[in-house]
Amino acid sequence: MDATDRRIIEALQQNSRMTMKELGELVHLTGQATATRVKKLEDLGIIEGYTIRINEERIGLPIHAMITIYTTSTFHDPYLLFLKEHRQYVRHNYKVSGDGCYLLECRFPTNQELNAFLDGLSKYVNYKLSLVIDQNTQ
Amino acid sequence: MDATDRRIIEALQQNSRMTMKELGELVHLTGQATATRVKKLEDLGIIEGYTIRINEERIGLPIHAMITIYTTSTFHDPYLLFLKEHRQYVRHNYKVSGDGCYLLECRFPTNQELNAFLDGLSKYVNYKLSLVIDQNTQ
DNA sequence: GTTCACTCCTTTCATCATTCAAGTAAATCG
DNA sequence: CGATTTACTTGAATGATGAAAGGAGTGAAC
Known part of the structure; x- marks a missing residue:
C-alpha cells in the first residue's frame, strides 16, 4: 500500500468502471501495471467488490x-x-x-x-x- | 423500469465491473441493448455512479x-x-x-x-x- | 386496412481495451 | 558475485465497445 495504491483506490471510489488504461494515466503507469496493482488490492481484501450508487x-x-x-x-x-x-x-x-x-x-x-x-x-x-x-x- | 432493468441493477450491485456482454447474457439481451438500458438508468439518475466496496x-x-x-x-x-x-x-x-x-x-x-x-x-x-x-x- | 412514427432490439464492422508471454531493470539475499 | 524477487514495459492476440443500419412490434391517425 503506497501512494499509488491510495490514488488508485480514490479514483475507483469515484468511478469503478473506468478502464485500466485511463486509471493508469491518472497514476502514471501502463494499463497492465495498473491492472496488476488492482488485482493485488483485491487479493489483499482491500477492494472487496465493485458496486453502484443507487438513488433509492x-x-x-x-x-x-x-x-x-x-x-x-x-x-x-x-x-x-x-x-x-x-x-x-x-x-x-x-x-x-x-x-x-x-x-x-x-x-x-x-x-x-x-x-x-x-x-x-x-x-x-x-x-x-x-x-x-x-x-x-x- | 421493468423486470429487466431491476435485474440489471441487481447484477451491477453485485459486480459493477462486469462487461455489458456478460450482463446481457444474464438478462437475455445483446451487449449493445444492455448498454443502452444502463445508459438510460444513468440518465434517469437511478444509477448515480460506480464505486468500490472497501475494507476500511x-x-x-x-x-x-x-x-x-x-x-x-x-x-x-x-x-x-x-x-x-x-x-x-x-x-x-x-x-x-x-x-x-x-x-x-x-x-x-x-x-x-x-x-x-x-x-x-x-x-x-x-x-x-x-x-x-x-x-x-x- | 394502410401509413407513419416510435421504441426496442439485433447485426456488422472499426476501434479500443485487456490479457498473455517475454523481456528489462532495480532491489534483496545467501 | 550470482540468483531470486519485484515491479514494470512492450508487442501480439483476443475480446469488448460503440456507431450505423436495419428489422419487428405497437399504437395513433386517416
Whole structure:
C-alpha cells in the first residue's frame, strides 16, 4: 500500500468502471501495471467488490429509517431471524456499544410497510425510530 | 423500469465491473441493448455512479463510530463547517427526526484521533457516541 | 386496412481495451 | 558475485465497445 495504491483506490471510489488504461494515466503507469496493482488490492481484501450508487428514492424507496434496537433478552436469534425474513428492507445492522444493542438502517416504499415492519419488530425487541430527512454523504 | 432493468441493477450491485456482454447474457439481451438500458438508468439518475466496496479496517481505519448529535442552538453552520474541516473522517451526516438532530457516521484510525475529533466536536454540539462492534450488511 | 412514427432490439464492422508471454531493470539475499 | 524477487514495459492476440443500419412490434391517425 503506497501512494499509488491510495490514488488508485480514490479514483475507483469515484468511478469503478473506468478502464485500466485511463486509471493508469491518472497514476502514471501502463494499463497492465495498473491492472496488476488492482488485482493485488483485491487479493489483499482491500477492494472487496465493485458496486453502484443507487438513488433509492427514484426506485420507490423514499423512506430511510435508522432504528436503535434494545433487546431485553440475551437471546438475539429471533430478532436476527426476523431481519433475515425482511432483508429486502434492511441495508445495515450494526452491532454497537453505547445506546442500544444494534443500529438498524432500513429503506421502505411506504409508511404502511414501515409500520408493518415495526409491528413485527416489536414482538422481539424494543426500538427507537429516527427518520432520515436529508443525507449528506462525503 | 421493468423486470429487466431491476435485474440489471441487481447484477451491477453485485459486480459493477462486469462487461455489458456478460450482463446481457444474464438478462437475455445483446451487449449493445444492455448498454443502452444502463445508459438510460444513468440518465434517469437511478444509477448515480460506480464505486468500490472497501475494507476500511485493512486500510488502517478500524474505528467505526455512530454519533448522535444534539444541537442546542438553531444555528448549525459552525457544526457543519467543523465536519467539512474534518471530512476525512466523515462517511455520512444524516439529518434525522427523532432522537437528536443528526446521526454522524465516521471512521478513525486510532482512539487518539477519535478523541481529538470529539474534543473539537464538543465545542459546537452535544453528542452521544456509539461504536460499531460488528457490521452486517445485506 | 394502410401509413407513419416510435421504441426496442439485433447485426456488422472499426476501434479500443485487456490479457498473455517475454523481456528489462532495480532491489534483496545467501 | 550470482540468483531470486519485484515491479514494470512492450508487442501480439483476443475480446469488448460503440456507431450505423436495419428489422419487428405497437399504437395513433386517416
